Amino acid sequence: xxxxxxxxxxxxxxxxxxxxxxxxxxxxxxxxxxxxxxxxxxxxxxxxxxxxxxxxxxxxxxxxxxxxxxxxxxxxxxxxxxxxxxxxxxxxxxxxxxxxxxxxxxxxxxxxxxxxxxxxxxxxxxxxxxxxxxxxxxxxxxxxxxxxxxxxxxxxxxxxxxxxxxxxxxxxxxxxxxxxxxxxxxxxxxxxxxxxxxxxxxxxxxxxxxxxxxxxxxxxxxxxxxxxxxxxxxxxxxxxxxxxxxxxxxxxxxxxxxxxxxxxxxxxxxxxxxxxxxxxxxxxxxxxxxxxxxxxxxxxxxxxxxxxxxxxxxxxxxxxxxxxxxxxxxxxxxxxxxxxxxxxxxxxxxxxxxxxxxxxxxxxxxx
Amino acid sequence: xxxxxxxxxxxxxxxxxxxxxxxxxxxxxxxxxxxxxxxxxxxxxxxxxxxxxxxxxxxxxxxxxxxxxxxxxxxxxxxxxxxxxxxxxxxxxxxxxxxxxxxxxxxxxxxxxxxxxxxxxxxxxxxxxxxxxxxxxxxxxxxxxxxxxxxxxxxxxxxxxxxxxxxxxxxxxxxxxxxxxxxxxxxxxxxxxxxxxxxxxxxxxxxxxxxxxxxxxxxxxxxxxxxxxxxxxxxxxxxxxxxxxxxxxxxxxxxxxxxxxxxxxxxxxxxxxxxxxxxxxxxxxxxxxxxx
Numbered sequence: 001x002x003x004x005x006x007x008x009x010x011x012x013x014x015x016x017x018x019x020x021x022x023x024x025x026x027x028x029x030x031x032x033x034x035x036x037x038x039x040x041x042x043x044x045x046x047x048x049x050x051x052x053x054x055x056x057x058x059x060x061x062x063x064x065x066x067x068x069x070x071x072x073x074x075x076x077x078x079x080x081x082x083x084x085x086x087x088x089x090x091x092x093x094x095x096x097x098x099x100x101x102x103x104x105x106x107x108x109x110x111x112x113x114x115x116x117x118x119x120x121x122x123x124x125x126x127x128x129x130x131x132x133x134x135x136x137x138x139x140x141x142x143x144x145x146x147x148x149x150x151x152x153x154x155x156x157x158x159x160x161x162x163x164x165x166x167x168x169x170x171x172x173x174x175x176x177x178x179x180x181x182x183x184x185x186x187x188x189x190x191x192x193x194x195x196x197x198x199x200x201x202x203x204x205x206x207x208x209x210x211x212x213x214x215x216x217x218x219x220x221x222x223x224x225x226x227x228x229x230x231x232x233x234x235x236x237x238x239x240x241x242x243x244x245x246x247x248x249x250x251x252x253x254x255x256x257x258x259x260x261x262x263x264x265x266x267x268x269x270x271x272x273x274x275x276x277x278x279x280x281x282x283x284x285x286x287x288x289x290x291x292x293x294x295x296x297x298x299x300x301x302x303x304x305x306x307x308x309x310x311x312x313x314x315x316x317x318x319x320x321x322x323x324x325x326x327x328x329x330x331x332x333x334x335x336x337x338x339x340x341x342x343x344x345x346x347x348x349x350x351x352x353x354x355x356x357x358x359x360x361x362x363x364x365x366x367x
Numbered sequence: 368x369x370x371x372x373x374x375x376x377x378x379x380x381x382x383x384x385x386x387x388x389x390x391x392x393x394x395x396x397x398x399x400x401x402x403x404x405x406x407x408x409x410x411x412x413x414x415x416x417x418x419x420x421x422x423x424x425x426x427x428x429x430x431x432x433x434x435x436x437x438x439x440x441x442x443x444x445x446x447x448x449x450x451x452x453x454x455x456x457x458x459x460x461x462x463x464x465x466x467x468x469x470x471x472x473x474x475x476x477x478x479x480x481x482x483x484x485x486x487x488x489x490x491x492x493x494x495x496x497x498x499x500x501x502x503x504x505x506x507x508x509x510x511x512x513x514x515x516x517x518x519x520x521x522x523x524x525x526x527x528x529x530x531x532x533x534x535x536x537x538x539x540x541x542x543x544x545x546x547x548x549x550x551x552x553x554x555x556x557x558x559x560x561x562x563x564x565x566x567x568x569x570x571x572x573x574x575x576x577x578x579x580x581x582x583x584x585x586x587x588x589x590x591x592x593x594x595x596x597x598x599x600x601x602x603x604x605x606x607x608x609x610x611x612x613x614x615x616x617x618x619x620x621x622x623x624x625x626x627x628x629x630x631x632x633x634x635x636x637x638x639x640x641x642x643x644x645x646x647x648x649x650x651x652x653x654x655x656x657x658x659x
Contacts, residue, residue, distance in 0.1 A: 051559075070558075071559045073561070076559070077559065078555075082550065084553050086570075097556070097557075098560025099560075100562075101562055
C-alpha cells in the first residue's frame with residue numbers, strides 16, 4: 001500500500017510543479033497517472049521512486065515513511081520511457097542487471113532471467129545486444145528487468161510511447177496481464193487517455209501539478225469533476241460550449257436556445273455545458289429535436305463521426321453507430337437527453353443538478 | 368555521361384580550397400621531408416647528392432638518437448596516462464549536479480585557453496630553484512629543495528608534470544562532454560537497482576565513455592610524441608640530453624646543426640613510430656570500444 005500525503009514538489013521554493021497530492025494506492029492495484037505533458041505526473045512518479053527529492057508532504061509505503069529512503073531500499077522496480085537499456089550489455093546481462101546486490105545466487109538469477117524471458121518471448125534473444133532488437137523487443141527487455149527483481153511495486157513512465165499504434169495495443173494487454181498474474185502494485189504514467197481507460201483499476205487525472213480527479217475509469221468518464229477532466233478523457237473529446245443563462249433557458253451565441261426542466265440558482269449567469277458525442281442522437285418521431293447542418297462526416301467503419309454547426313462559431317461532433325448515409329450539407333434533426341448533459345460553472349467545476357428523465361429542447365431563435 | 372563529368376567537376380571545385388591548403392601545408396612538406404631524408408644537404412637545406420638510406424642506417428647506430436627515442440617514450444608514459452586519469456577524475460567530479468559546478472568546469476578546462484609558451488614560462492618560474500613556489504612549499508614542509516630542471520633525474524619528469532597540467536584542460540573538456548552524453552536514465556535505473564558507485568563506474572560509465580576515452584587517448588598519444596614547445600622553453604633538451612625528445616632532436620639537427628637531411632630522416636622515423644602506435648591503437652584498443 002502506497003500513501004501520498006500532501007505531496008508537493010518545487011524547484012525554486014516558490015512555484016510548485018506538483019502540489020498537494022493526496023492518494024492511497026492499494027496493494028495489487030493498477031493505478032494510472034494521466035494528464036497532458038508538463039502536468040507533473042512523471043515528477044510525481046520519480047518522487048515515489050526516490051529519483052527526485054520530495055519538497056513537502058509525506059510518502060508512505062506499507063505505513064513506513066519513505067521520503068528520505070534511497071531508491072534501492074524502497075523495494076520497487078521502474079520501467080523508463082526510453083527503456084534505459086545498457087547498449088553494451090547483452091539482453092541477459094540487461095535483465096539481470098543489479099540482481100547481485102540483492103544477494104541472489106547465480107543459479108537463481110539465471111532461473112529468474114529464463115522465466116522472465118520465457119514469459120515475454122525473449123528466450124532466443126538473450127545473447128543479443130539491445131541495438132539488434134526491434135522497439136517492441138527492447139520494451140520487453142525493460143519489462144523483464146522489472147519482473148526479475150520481484151519487487152511488490154512497479155513504476156512505469158510512459159513505457160509505450162515509443163511504439164507504433166498496433167504494438168501499443170498489444171503491449172497494453174500484455175502489461176495488464178503481467179500485472180495481474182504477478183499481483184504487483186503498478187503505478188503507470190501516461191498522457192494517453194486510452195491507455196488510462198483500458199488498463200487502470202483507478203486513474204488519477206492531473207493538470208498543472210494538481211490532482212483533478214481520482215476514480216475508476218468509467219466513473220471518471222461518466223462523472224468528470226470539472227471541464228479539464230471532461231475534455232481530457234474521451235475521444236473524440238466531449239462537446240463543450242459556453243452559454244448564457246436566462247431563467248430556465250440556455251442561450252448559445254444568441255443563435256440557439258435550449259430549454260431545461262430545471263432552474264439554475266438565480267446568481268448563475270454563465271455556464272458551460274458538455275455533451276459526449278455518443279449522447280447526441282438522431283431524433284425519433286416524438287422527440288423534441290433541433291435541426292443542425294452537417295459540416296463534416298467521418299466514416300470509421302464501425303461508427304460515424306458527424307461534425308455539425310451548433311452556432312456559427314462552434315462545431316459539435318456526434319458519434320453514431322454503423323455507417324450512416326448522412327452527407328455534408330444535410331440538415332438533420334438531433335436530440336440529447338438531459339440526463340447526459342453536464343453543466344460546469346465559470347470556474348470550470350461541475351454543477352450537479354437534480355437529474356431525472358427530463359429532456360432538453362433546442363430551438364432556433366432570433367433576437 | 369556528360370552530366371556525371373560535370374558533377375565530378377563540381378565536386379572537385381568544392382574540395383579544391385581545402386585540398387590546396389592541405390597540399391601546401393601538409394602534402395608538400397611531407398613529400399619534401401621524405402625527399403630530403405635520402406639526400407645530403409647544404410646549409411640552406413638544398414639537396415646536394417643522393418645517399419639512399421645512409422641517414423637511416425646511421426640513425427640506428429646513433430646513441431643520441433636512441434637516447435631521444437627513449438626520452439620520448441618515457442615522456443609519453445609520464446604524460447598520457449596521468450593526463451587521462453586526472454582528467455577523467457575531474458570530469459567525473461564536475462559531472463555531478465552541485466550548485467556552482469559551472470565554476471569548476473570552467474576552472475578545470477581553463478588550461479585549454481593557454482598557449483604552450485605561456486604555460487611553460489609559468490612553470491619555469493615555479494620550478495626556479497631560488498624563487499620558485501615549488502621549492503618554497505617543499506622547504507616549508509621540511510623537504511629537500513631541488514634544482515628540478517637542471518637535474519637529469521628530475522628534468523624529464525618536471526617537464527612531464529607541466530605538460531600534464533597543460534593537457535588536462537582539453538582532455539577534461541572532451542571527457543566531460545562524453546559523460547554528459549550518457550543517458551541519465553541508465554544511472555537512475557542503477558540507482559533503483561542499488562548497485563555501488565564503483566560498479567556503476569566499471570559497468571556503465573567506462574564502457575559508455577570508451578569511444579571518447581579512445582579518442583582522447585589517441586589524440587594525446589600523437590600529441591605527446593610531437594612535444595616541442597615546453598621542452599624548448601623549460602630545458603632546451605638538457606641537462607645531458609635527458610629531455611631531448613625526438614622533435615627537439617629534429618629541431619636541433621635542422622636549425623642548429625643545419626643538417627637538414629639527417630633531421631628529415633629523424634622526422635620520417637617519428638612519422639612511422641606515430642603511425643605504428645596509432646595502428647596498434649585502432650587494431651587492439653578499439654576492439655574494446657563500445658560504439659552505440
